[in-house]
Amino acid sequence: VMRKRFGRAGRKRRRKHFGDPAQGVNLSGESQYVELRRWLKLRGFSSTCLIPAHFSDTGRGLMTSETIEAGDLIISLPEKCLLSTSTVLRSHMGELIKRWKPPVSPLLALCTFLISERHSGTRSLWKPYIDVLPKTYTCPVYFSEDTVNLLPAALRKKALKQRETVQELYESAVSFFKSLQPLFSQSVENIFTQDALCWAWCSVNTRTVYMKHPQSDFLSMEPDVYALAPYLDLLNHCPDVQVEAAFSEQSRCYEIRSGSGCRRREQAFICYGPHDNQRLLLEYGFVARGNPHSAVYVEREDLQLCLTRRDQQITQKLMFLKDHDFSENLTFGLDGPSWRLLMTLRLLSLQPDEFSSWKRVLLGAPVSHSCEQHSFHLAAVLCQHLIDENTKALEKIHVMKGRASASLRHQLDLVESLRNEEQRILHCSLDMLKRDETMTFVEDSLCSAFS
Numbered sequence: 373v374m375r376k377r378f379g380r381a382g383r384k385r386r387r388k389h390f391g392d393p394a395q396g397v398n399l400s401g402e403s404q405y406v407e408l409r410r411w412l413k414l415r416g417f418s419s420t421c422l423i424p425a426h427f428s429d430t431g432r433g434l435m436t437s438e439t440i441e442a443g444d445l446i447i448s449l450p451e452k453c454l455l456s457t458s459t460v461l462r463s464h465m466g467e468l469i470k471r472w473k474p475p476v477s478p479l480l481a482l483c484t485f486l487i488s489e490r491h492s493g494t495r496s497l498w499k500p501y502i503d504v505l506p507k508t509y510t511c512p513v514y515f516s517e518d519t520v521n522l523l524p525a526a527l528r529k530k531a532l533k534q535r536e537t538v539q540e541l542y543e544s545a546v547s548f549f550k551s552l553q554p555l556f557s558q559s560v561e562n563i564f565t566q567d568a569l570c571w572a573w574c575s576v577n578t579r580t581v582y583m584k585h586p587q588s589d590f591l592s593m594e595p596d597v598y599a600l601a602p603y604l605d606l607l608n609h610c611p612d613v614q615v616e617a618a619f620s621e622q623s624r625c626y627e628i629r630s631g632s633g634c635r636r637r638e639q640a641f642i643c644y645g646p647h648d649n650q651r652l653l654l655e656y657g658f659v660a661r662g663n664p665h666s667a668v669y670v671e672r673e674d675l676q677l678c679l680t681r682r683d684q685q686i687t688q689k690l691m692f693l694k695d696h697d698f699s700e701n702l703t704f705g706l707d708g709p710s711w712r713l714l715m716t717l718r719l720l721s722l723q724p725d726e727f728s729s730w731k732r733v734l735l736g737a738p739v740s741h742s743c744e745q746h747s748f749h750l751a752a753v754l755c756q757h758l759i760d761e762n763t764k765a766l767e768k769i770h771v772m773k774g775r776a777s778a779s780l781r782h783q784l785d786l787v788e789s790l791r792n793e794e795q796r797i798l799h800c801s802l803d804m805l806k807r808d809e810t811m812t813f814v815e816d817s818l819c820s821a822f823s
């Protein structure tokens with residue numbers, strides 16, 4: 373009986389029952405995807421090996437209909453399907469953009485085009501693509517103030533900066549939008565709203581592929597490196613896969629080649645880059661479980677915990693850290709404190725008579741046993757402090773989720789999973805530090821025993 377329940381058939385049954393995240397629900401029959409495929413076919417794209425599907429863990433993505441071997445092309449999208457600034461400059465709004473001084477940025481040109489096409493509805497040549505774009509995003513520009521306040525400090529700062537960037541882009545574009553009035557019967561103020569710009573900005577930020585364009589005389593000098601790639605942009609991110617992606621001058625297609633292959637009827641992933649979870653949440657609005665690139669950031673304010681008034685050289689030490697650019701990028705990872713963090717803590721742990729050894733610290737060499745021990749102790753204190761902070765934030769999230777609307781709950785879920793991932797990393801770090809502290813202690817006692 374046991375065998376039957378836990379055998380292959382049983383596993384399959386259980387998967388079916390509980391939903392295996394690897395198994396997607398085929399969406400290709402839905403009219404919007406049928407339309408999109410028809411539209412793509414007219415522009416020369418007709419691959420059949422990827423099917424749009426819904427996955428319980430990552431949401432919408434692409435599923436393989438046949439095995440993809442290592443080295444195979446996953447997708448090859450003809451230039452005609454790509455939406456770049458050249459598309460925008462060739463379009464009905466091209467002339468007005470070309471006339472506008474000072475020239476708009478490539479990013480604003482793309483955003484403006486997206487907003488205009490979405491507004492045009494059935495009259496838009498890009499309708500089948502616009503229809504499959506998400507209606508809203510989960511990047512921090514969309515977060516409520518309460519949610520932003522629950523983010524870890526380093527990310528909170530970046531999230532606020534992101535909001536400012538989009539706000540400034542909007543303010544700087546208002547008069548340009550007004551110049552587009554001749555193209556619309558409705559008032560442009562009601563079309564190019566701040567909400568619309570937020571949506572377009574997130575569409576570009578989360579979905580474009582990197583594609584360098586020659587600088588246009590009609591656009592500002594900011595880098596022109598974006599292209600929206602319909603269908604291809606349904607591919608989700610996995611930190612562990614390897615792919616090669618680039619526009620091929622030879623085939624004039626944007627091509628993605630698989631590094632490690634993909635089994636039939638499983639989700640095909642690409643890798644957006646070696647991003648940690650804070651970056652994934654900031655730029656793409658999601659968190660990857662078990663992300664090997666993740667780290668927990670220690671802020672300058674956290675370092676206050678490691679300072680003592682009794683230390684007469686504290687000002688000197690802080691100046692030194694600042695001068696040598698050691699106040700940023702201090703992290704804990706799965707393998708403990710980063711090299712930069714450890715070095716910072718070693719410097720802070722130097723005794724007055726050891727201070728002249730700072731060069732050794734910069735070279736990464738331990739100075740003395742007591743300094744080593746103290747820096748490990750400080751690392752453990754910092755780590756515990758970050759764990760406590762996470763615990764408090766998680767408790768708050770839990771309470772807030774109880775009375776949140778569905779969209780707010782989704783934002784809170786994201787912050788919760790980020791904080792849970794950070795908690796996992798910090799616990800690994802703390803375990804490692806405790807082991808090392810004991811090791812240093814044992815080494816110390818051995819040293820004194822044999823000296």
Ligand SMILES: C[S@@+](CC[C@H](N)C(=O)[O-])C[C@H]1O[C@@H](n2cnc3c(N)ncnc32)[C@H](O)[C@@H]1O
Nearest residue numbers: 430432433578579605606607608609656657658
């Ligand atoms: C290029 S799109 C990929 C397709 C997207 N899922 C869709 O339905 O349109 C990038 C967005 O997909 C989502 N995404 C990508 N990889 C993910 C993952 N591993 N888990 C959850 N969401 C992911 C994020 O919302 C991200 O901003």
